[in-house]
């Protein structure tokens with residue numbers, strides 16, 4: 460069992476990582492709160508796999524449980540589905556002291572978290588992430604949101620969880636594509652913050668791809684530790700937290716222009732990071748050697764194929780909906796070496812268009 464504490468004053472919480480921990484969900488929550496009601500939010504893919512285990516643990520700890528299933532997929536991370544979960548909370552007479560728990564990937568977690576943030580002006584929320592991406596990124600840090608047709612995560616809040624309960628055994632049922640999507644965010648941590656973690660990924664690429672237990676445990680722990688350290692320094696993204704958005708301005712644009720149907724989030728982030736790295740190389744922020752090292756890690760982990768051939772003007776237009784746009788100016792996160800990144804607020808449109816074109820013409824074997 461590995462525990463990590465996220466220190467945020469009265470909003471502090473523990474991330475508990477342990478194989479088989481799902482069976483202790485009830486015990487963990489009841490140690491933290493006198494609440495007796497849990498609204499468990501999940502989807503029809505994850506609930507049949509892990510719902511029983513979580514519910515019987517909650518019942519054993521004396522909780523009354525109601526279940527709200529949202530449809531599976533990023534296209535359903537919207538206000539309409541959030542309202543249905545809110546209806547369920549009202550029908551359940553969920554009290555202000557009750558809990559909303561998210562069992563699933565980042566889509567379930569982001570939507571359930573938003574509901575928890577607004578229901579009766581905010582109630583306690585527990586994250587039980589079941590994808591690699593949600594275990595290393597979305598369950599930690601309190602960003603909760605749904606998409607708007609015009610842009611990704613445009614309707615959201617900062618609402619820290621009461622607890623994060625991570626069972627790496629759930630990754631055994633995860634598809635190859637979704638596992639690799641999670642690796643897209645894992646690489647991000649090494650690139651923006653921790654060269655030794657980046658080297659760890661380079662040196663253990665085969666074991667990472669084979670999902671070896673001890674490597675996965677280390678991946679999750681180190682990723683959560685880096686994210687926690689950043690969030691502790693800057694909970695509401697006034698500064699350093701923006702670095703966690705590396706590749707996301709391009710990536711969110713690609714997700715949006717394909718109506719959230721073509722790419723997983725991690726795939727889009729990997730594409731966006733390649734474009735951001737090309738822009739950084741043109742500016743001289745990274746050398747050719749560093750650029751090749753980034754691309755090589757994507758290649759050996761097999762998480763990047765190509766940047767899609769959309770009109771760069773269309774991609775650029777979609778990028779303007781990014782939440783980092785400030786006083787009309789786009790801000791981009793650019794790598795500045797392995798383990799370092801900067802926030803650039805002087806990027807010209809032409810540079811972005813060139814980076815997209817270069818990404819589209821990049822040969823990767």
Ligand SMILES: NC(=O)c1ccc[n+]([C@@H]2O[C@H](COP(=O)([O-])OP(=O)(O)OC[C@H]3O[C@@H](n4cnc5c(N)ncnc54)[C@H](O)[C@@H]3O)[C@@H](O)[C@H]2O)c1
Nearest residue numbers: 504564565566567589590592593596597602629632633724
């Ligand atoms: N809040 C944040 O800080 C943050 C950070 C990163 C990403 N996100 C958001 O997270 C979302 C992506 O999350 P995701 O990658 O987990 O996608 P997802 O939630 O769509 O899950 C991917 C797929 O895996 C299935 N699945 C989940 N767990 C499974 C399991 N154990 N076994 C088998 N199938 C399983 C899901 O049903 C789904 O089909 C995006 O909306 C993204 O914007 C948020």
Ligand SMILES: O=C(O)C(=O)C[C@@H](O)[C@H](O)[C@H](O)COP(=O)(O)O
Nearest residue numbers: 596600602611612700703704707782
């Ligand atoms: O936690 C953060 O901060 C992040 O930026 C993590 C990202 O991986 C995540 O995709 C986040 O939801 C993006 O945030 P947004 O503010 O650009 O919507």
Ligand SMILES: [Zn+2]
Nearest residue numbers: 644707724728
């Ligand atoms: Zn992300």
